[in-house]
Amino acid sequence: MKNLSLKSLSKTYFDPYAGSHYTALHDITLDVPAGEFVSVVGPSGCGKSTILNMVAGFIPHSGGEILVGGQPVKGPGPDRGVVFQSFALFPWKTVLENVGFGPKMRGVPKAERDEIAREYLAMAGLSHAADRYPNELSGGMQQRVGVVRALANKPDVLLMDEPFASVDAQTRMTLQEELTRIWEERRPTVLFITHDVPEAVFLANRVVVLSKGHVLADVPVPLARPRVWDKLVEDEEFKDLSNKVLALVRSA
Amino acid sequence: MNALLPLWAFWARATKQFPVLQTLAPFVPVVLLWQAVASWGPFPPAFFPSPMDVVRNFQMLMYKGILPEYLGDSVARLAAGAAVGMAIGIPLGLLIGLSKRAYAALWPIVLFFQAIGDIAWLPILIIWFGFGLTTMAFVIVYTVVFPVIFNTVLGVRSVKTDLYRAAQSLGAPPWRILFEVVIPGALPNIITGLRNGLGYGWRALIAAEMIVGTSGIGFMMFDARRAGSVTEIVLGMIVLGILWYIVDAWVLAPIERATGRRWGLVTQ
Amino acid sequence: MGRSSRILETMKFIAPLAFLVVVWAIVVPVFQVNPQIFPSVPAVFRAGLDSILNGTLIVHVGASMGRVILGTVLAVLVAVPLGILMGISKGVSDFLTPLLRFFSVLAGIAWIPLATLWFGYGFGAIIFVIFNGVFFIVVYNTLLGVSTIPLSLRNAAASLGAGPWALFTEVLLPGALPNIVTGIRTGLGFAWRGLIAAEMIATNVGLGYMLFVARDFYQTEVIVFGMIVIGVLWLLIDRLVLAPLERATVERWGLVR
Numbered sequence: 001m002k003n004l005s006l007k008s009l010s011k012t013y014f015d016p017y018a019g020s021h022y023t024a025l026h027d028i029t030l031d032v033p034a035g036e037f038v039s040v041v042g043p044s045g046c047g048k049s050t051i052l053n054m055v056a057g058f059i060p061h062s063g064g065e066i067l068v069g070g071q072p073v074k075g076p077g078p079d080r081g082v083v084f085q086s087f088a089l090f091p092w093k094t095v096l097e098n099v100g101f102g103p104k105m106r107g108v109p110k111a112e113r114d115e116i117a118r119e120y121l122a123m124a125g126l127s128h129a130a131d132r133y134p135n136e137l138s139g140g141m142q143q144r145v146g147v148v149r150a151l152a153n154k155p156d157v158l159l160m161d162e163p164f165a166s167v168d169a170q171t172r173m174t175l176q177e178e179l180t181r182i183w184e185e186r187r188p189t190v191l192f193i194t195h196d197v198p199e200a201v202f203l204a205n206r207v208v209v210l211s212k213g214h215v216l217a218d219v220p221v222p223l224a225r226p227r228v229w230d231k232l233v234e235d236e237e238f239k240d241l242s243n244k245v246l247a248l249v250r251s252a
Numbered sequence: 253m254n255a256l257l258p259l260w261a262f263w264a265r266a267t268k269q270f271p272v273l274q275t276l277a278p279f280v281p282v283v284l285l286w287q288a289v290a291s292w293g294p295f296p297p298a299f300f301p302s303p304m305d306v307v308r309n310f311q312m313l314m315y316k317g318i319l320p321e322y323l324g325d326s327v328a329r330l331a332a333g334a335a336v337g338m339a340i341g342i343p344l345g346l347l348i349g350l351s352k353r354a355y356a357a358l359w360p361i362v363l364f365f366q367a368i369g370d371i372a373w374l375p376i377l378i379i380w381f382g383f384g385l386t387t388m389a390f391v392i393v394y395t396v397v398f399p400v401i402f403n404t405v406l407g408v409r410s411v412k413t414d415l416y417r418a419a420q421s422l423g424a425p426p427w428r429i430l431f432e433v434v435i436p437g438a439l440p441n442i443i444t445g446l447r448n449g450l451g452y453g454w455r456a457l458i459a460a461e462m463i464v465g466t467s468g469i470g471f472m473m474f475d476a477r478r479a480g481s482v483t484e485i486v487l488g489m490i491v492l493g494i495l496w497y498i499v500d501a502w503v504l505a506p507i508e509r510a511t512g513r514r515w516g517l518v519t520q
Numbered sequence: 521m522g523r524s525s526r527i528l529e530t531m532k533f534i535a536p537l538a539f540l541v542v543v544w545a546i547v548v549p550v551f552q553v554n555p556q557i558f559p560s561v562p563a564v565f566r567a568g569l570d571s572i573l574n575g576t577l578i579v580h581v582g583a584s585m586g587r588v589i590l591g592t593v594l595a596v597l598v599a600v601p602l603g604i605l606m607g608i609s610k611g612v613s614d615f616l617t618p619l620l621r622f623f624s625v626l627a628g629i630a631w632i633p634l635a636t637l638w639f640g641y642g643f644g645a646i647i648f649v650i651f652n653g654v655f656f657i658v659v660y661n662t663l664l665g666v667s668t669i670p671l672s673l674r675n676a677a678a679s680l681g682a683g684p685w686a687l688f689t690e691v692l693l694p695g696a697l698p699n700i701v702t703g704i705r706t707g708l709g710f711a712w713r714g715l716i717a718a719e720m721i722a723t724n725v726g727l728g729y730m731l732f733v734a735r736d737f738y739q740t741e742v743i744v745f746g747m748i749v750i751g752v753l754w755l756l757i758d759r760l761v762l763a764p765l766e767r768a769t770v771e772r773w774g775l776v777r
Contacts, residue, residue, distance in 0.1 A: 016256055016264030058675045078681035088672035092694040092769075101690070153680055209682035256570045296702060301637070361540060366549040367758070368751035371716045372728075374744045375735035404633065451625075459629045459717040477633035485633045489626055496625045 001189050002052060002069030002079075004032040004055065004158040009064035011050055024050055028064070032157070035187040036116060039200035041245065042210035046176045048193045051210075052161045056082050068157055073137030085162040087142045089134040095121065096130040096159075097144050102153025120152040124178070140171035147179065157189045164199065165237055171230050176202055182225050197246045201238065202227060209246050211252030219245055276321025282309035283500060301483040306490065307481045318472070323491065326457060326468040329388055333453055334446065336389075337396025341449070344397075345404025346434065355405075366398040370456040374463055384463045388457065395456040403445025438444065447491075447504040454496055564748075567741040576730075581749065583726040587643070588715055591650025592708060599655050600700055603662025604692050613663050620660040628653030628714035631719060639721045649718045652710035654704065661703025665696030671745035698769045705762045712754060727753075 009028040012021045025047040031039045042048045057076040066073040068080060076082075081102075089098050096117050103113035121127050122143045134142055141162055150158060153180040164172045180203060183190065192202050200207045201221055209217040221241060222231070234240045266275045283303050289295070290302035297305065313319035317395025347354045348362070370391045377387040411434055419433045469488050476484035545561040555563060571577035573653070607613050632651050635645040650736045669692065719728025727750055734742035 014260070016257075016261045019258070019265075028673070056675065058680055076675065076678035080679060082670045082676065082679040084676060086670060088670065088676040090676075090691065092697070101677070101682075102680040105686055113593060114358065117754075126604075149680070150706065181662050212283040260773075274614070277617040278615050278617075279622075282619065288719065321726065348595045356532065357536050362537045364537055364755065365756040366752050369713050369716065369754065371713050371720075372731060372747050375719065375731040376740060378735055379740060379743075388748050390526070408745075419613060452710075452713075454625075455629045455713065459713070462629075463717070463720055472632045473630070477637055480637070482634065482637060489630050489634070492630050493622045495625045497622060500625070 001034045001187060002193060003034045004157045004189055005067045006030040007065040008234050009049070009051070009054065009066060010062050011054060013063045017057050023213060028215060030208060030215065031192055032107060037190040037192065038206045038208060039192045039194060039204035040208045040210055041197055041200045041249055043249060046210045046252065047213045049161055052159050052191065052193050055219060056067060056080055056159050056207065058067045071218065078153050078156070079151055081150030081158050083146050083158070083160040083163045085165050087134070087146045089142055089145055091134055094131050094133055095126065095137070098145055099149045099152050101149065108158055116152055120148045123182070127220070129186055130235045138236070139167040140175060141173060150178050158193065160190065160192045161208045162194050165194070179203060179227055180225065183227055185214055190199055197249060199243050201242050201245060209245060209248045209252065217248050289314040296478070299482060301486055304488050305483045309487050313487070319491070322468050323495070326461065327472070327495070329392060329468065330450065330453060332455055333392025333452055333457070334394045334396055337449060337453070338400055338446060340393070341397040341445070342404055343488060345401040346408060346430070348401065349438070350434070351410025360501060362398065362401055370395040371459050374460065383466065387464050388460045389459045389493030391456050392453045395453040399444065399449035399452060400445040403437055403441040403448070407441025408434055410441065413436035427498050443508045445503070447500065447508060450499070450504065458492065523525070545565055549561045549749050552700050555742060559594070559744050563741040564745050567739070568745045571745070571752045578729050580730045584715060584719065584728070587650060587726070588711060591640050591711060592654050594705070595654035596658055599658035600662050603659040604666055604688065604696060607663040607696070608692070610667065613632045616663070616757060620656055620663065624656035624660050628710045631775055632661025639767045641689070645722050645736070646715065646718045650711040651712045653714045654707035657707035657710065658700065658703040661699045662696050664701025668699065669695035698766070701766045701769060705758070705766065708757070708762065716750065724743060731732070
């Protein structure tokens with residue numbers, strides 16, 4: 001695992017209709033130490049997804065630096081695994097082939113990458129779905145595959161873009177608990193984007209609140225692990241933290 | 253890079269104000285390339301005319317009144333064919349879509365006759381009706397009818413059961429359900445069918461005019477071929493393309509959008 | 521679907537057509553239709569049998585099918601990679617769309633006069649017409665298919681380490697495949713008509729030619745037989761090759777367009 005570091009990151013777009021540039025993000029400085037889970041929250045339009053897209057290398061940044069383990073980011077790469085809000089599973093590949101896609105790109109032979117994929121699927125309790133196509137699975141199952149696919153490629157940093165926003169509330173809580181469990185086992189470096197404040201607090205070691213293109217606050221979350229919803233909904237510390245972050249988001 | 257930004261801004265604003273620019277722009281390099289090949293290429297002008305030759309030919313045929321007359325003939329045939337094709341296709345499509353028995357009895361026949369294809373009818377039509385208008389009318393109607401039937405059936409099937417039930421429970425008798433629910437519900441598909449049908453019909457008309465015609469754009473092109481005038485053939489092709497583009501993009505597509513999008517029915 | 525139910529389906533499909541043949545067999549002798557206007561069933565049967573026995577049918581069908589297959593395969597081989605390359609960039613595909621639509625309108629039949637002038641009557645001109653009919657529609661549909669692939673899928677592949685070639689084979693090609701198949705189906709429909717028309721005008725062998733020559737001698741039984749052959753051939757191509765291909769991709773992957 002490596003650390004992720006954003007230094008004075010900025011993003012400006014050119015608007016051809018107005019004929020001028022406008023600034024979506026300015027001077028974002030953020031450090032995610034190796035093995036830490038950082039959530040970024042903020043109202044819609046605050047630029048949180050733009051940050052993730054730049055870190056993933058999907059869009060270029062206009063100024064500043066993005067460093068993964070000290071190396072500057074140039075375009076998308078397997079060192080940063082991405083979990084998408086829309087799952088982004090390949091509809092023409094089975095679950096097994098989806099999970100084995102990363103290893104396949106590294107040139108791992110078929111038998112070996114199938115083995116890797118099966119191992120990771122077993123970890124998420126998905127062994128029975130290996131030969132199904134994504135559209136035959138529920139939303140929750142699809143996103144489990146999405147997470148497993150990113151992990152199976154052994155990334156240095158895991159980037160998650162509102163991954164649970166399009167599954168139902170019940171499933172979302174289960175997925176959140178599964179994610180904390182996996183994180184506790186493997187300690188990946190995670191940058192997690194969401195607009196859901198309790199989710200951000202529940203998952204993270206630190207919550208970064210974003211507002212109108214800059215960092216508003218950086219709130220540490222010292223809650224004990226393992227974290228499960230049954231305990232935390234009653235937990236005063238969790239409630240206080242959530243309310244604090246929520247107030248910050250509202251003020252943004 | 254930065255020097256290009258004002259240019260981009262200019263283009264974005266220009267196309268926003270005049271969307272037709274976006275359609276025309278890609279043709280500029282094509283015409284330039286065409287001119288370049290005609291000027292410096294290895295082909296003799298009789299074999300490969302230049303854009304200016306075609307423009308001159310266009311002016312000449314317009315001046316003589318041949319082009320407007322032929323164009324009028326082709327468009328009138330297409331319009332008449334479309335009207336008759338819809339008059340036959342929509343009721344038939346409704347029948348097949350609504351009745352299981354009609355479906356069982358007629359669907360294979362429709363599929364088979366559609367498979368024969370308009371143009372294969374030409375020889376026997378020429379025997380029946382001679383070289384003339386009836387033959388061409390038959391071919392166009394034949395071509396338009398099948399896509400209209402297929403899409404009407406599709407449209408009828410796409411009307412949600414709940415809508416029938418809602419109309420029934422609101423006290424609508426069957427014939428009112430047909431006019432108030434089924435036909436409006438199927439309309440976006442019917443328009444799509446007409447659009448496809450005219451697409452095929454247009455091509456069939458050209459073929460028919462070439463083979464049996466005494467007037468029309470297809471005839472003009474084939475006549476030019478006999479006389480060896482490549483310029484006139486190319487002119488005919490351009491006129492065909494532009495005309496269909498206008499009909500499709502400015503008449504049919506907006507109607508399709510107006511029904512489909514307005515009601516939030518996705519018909520793709 | 522079980523074997524017996526498939527036979528039942530086929531029977532159900534054939535029954536109305538068989539009924540039509542029965543009506544035809546009764547109407548023609550009862551009303552004493554002039555065979556130069558419309559042939560009787562036995563006459564068509566005999567014409568069919570003759571053309572099978574003396575080998576002319578095979579020659580004509582072979583010529584037509586050979587042209588369609590060659591023209592289509594050539595067109596698809598060129599059109600698909602080109603369409604995908606054009607579709608990668610939204611700017612490029614937006615720019616080229618009007619051009620492609622213009623040429624797909626002209627595709628096929630409208631090229632017959634020019635094709636026959638450039639290549640002379642015969643094989644070259646017909647292949648050109650078919651190529652044309654399929655090419656532009658397949659390029660257009662491929663481009664459309666690539667543009668319907670969600671950006672997140674391309675991003676996902678890139679972030680899992682896919683290079684340009686893997687992106688092409690693993691994402692863009694399969695993602696555009698349903699549209700490509702639809703494009704081939706439509707294009708082949710146009711090309712098939714273009715073929716028949718071109719054969720009537722520009723050759724001395726093929727189904728279109730067979731029909732058109734029969735017309736000169738008022739051999740309606742040969743014409744009707746030829747029409748039936750054309751209809752059956754197209755049904756077979758469409759139902760046994762194109763439709764299953766379309767279903768296999770679209771339904772299995774749950775890609776709804």
